[in-house]
Amino acid sequence: MLRSSLQRKQKAGPQSCPLLIFSVGGRRLAVKTDEVAGISAWKGSIPVPSRTPFVSAVVRKDKDVFPVFDLAELLHVTVKGEELLCLTAKHHRGAMAICIDEDMPVLHTLDAAAIQAYRGGEFEAIGSFANGLDQIPIISLAKLGSA
Amino acid sequence: MSLRGRQAGTTSLAPRSRFLIVTVGGTHLALHADRVQGLLTMEEAGLAEALTVQGLTYARVDLGTPLHLPDDSEGPDTRVVLLSSGSVRGNIRVAQVHGLKEIEQSQVLPLPRHFQNEEQSWYHGILLFEESVALVLNPAWVMEGCGVRQALGTVEHRGEPQRMLATPRALAGG
Structure with a gap:
């Protein structure tokens, strides 16, 4: 009985990978949804003089203070829009904020088998996938800035 | 002991710290108040790099350069903060002094570990300050700057300023 149910489970449909697709400076990126703590309005950041690449500001949310990772700077782009968004990422050093374009992120479920290698080297990526004519990298938020 | 007496004694016994909140280059900084010896106006301080106040020399500490902060120390609210740590003394120019803030030590948030x-x-x-934050400066790092200058013998002396503008104790009341 147990074996048959296990076998049934193994034969179940392809493993799915829930993603959130967002954009920074018009460039589309994806992240695994379990690496995202939330999306909120971007209310500006507070500069913190620093020598750490791409980490030179914090945002304050009520009584909490989160570091800001400047993904736009890493990608050499400028975030687009009047009403920017704040993606709160789960990072292995603690939650951090990332300013993203005003375009509302969309959820996308991907067949894990469709994940291909990502050849760009500017950030740690889990892989990439084809979306129309686009090849969208799946960025690893947890390891961002660790390289 | 009466109940009223107990109610009156609700003040937290947690260790507290006092900070002088200043602005340099648009950034709020928090200086440990126990290191602050006084404040001078620019009129009192003059243009000299080092200041001698009551026979003690305070070497100039430039925070703007290491922190890459814009120089905004020429405004009407510019003050010179006199700091000391043991025998090491320094002065820093700040664009604005906001006053003293006393908080429980546990309210000083650690610098996020992402700053590597x-x-x-x-x-x-x-620490949280108004709608923003203030960065609590490490006094040892601040004084390191003036320690080096004093060791190099580059301290310039000038006459004593006419008076101290304010001390942390005076600021606390204002």
């Missing part, structure tokens, strides 16, 4: 570089030695943490 030498800034870890610049700051003791972060």
Whole structure:
């Protein structure tokens, strides 16, 4: 009985990978949804003089203070829009904020088998996938800035 | 002991710290108040790099350069903060003094671990200030700057300023 149910489970449909697709400076990126703590309005950041690449500001949310990772700077782009968004990422050093374009992120479920290698080297990526004519990298938020 | 007496004694016994909140280059900084010896106006301080106040010399500490902060120390609210730590004394120019803030030590938030570089030695943490934050400067790092200058013998002396504008004790009342 147990074996048959296990076998049934193994034969179940392809493993799915829930993603959130967002954009920074018009460039589309994806992240695994379990690496995202939330999306909120971007209310500006507070500069913190620093020598750490791409980490030179914090945002304050009520009584909490989160570091800001400047993904736009890493990608050499400028975030687009009047009403920017704040993606709160789960990072292995603690939650951090990332300013993203005003375009509302969309959820996308991907067949894990469709994940291909990502050849760009500017950030740690889990892989990439084809979306129309686009090849969208799946960025690893947890390891961002660790390289 | 009466109940009223107990109610009156609700003040937290948690260790507290006092900070002088200033602005340099648009950034709020928090200086440990026990290191602050006084404040001078620019009129009192003059243009000399080092200041001699009551026979003690305070070497100039430039925070703007290491922190890459814009120089905004020429405004009407500019003050010179006199700091000391043991025998090491320094003065820093700040664009604005906001006053003293006393908080429980537990309210000083640690610098997020994402800040991985030498800034870890610049700051003791972060505290909430108005709608923003203030960076708690590590006094040892601040005084390191003037310690080096004093050791190099580049201290310039000038006459004593006419008077101290304010001390942390005076600021606390205002």
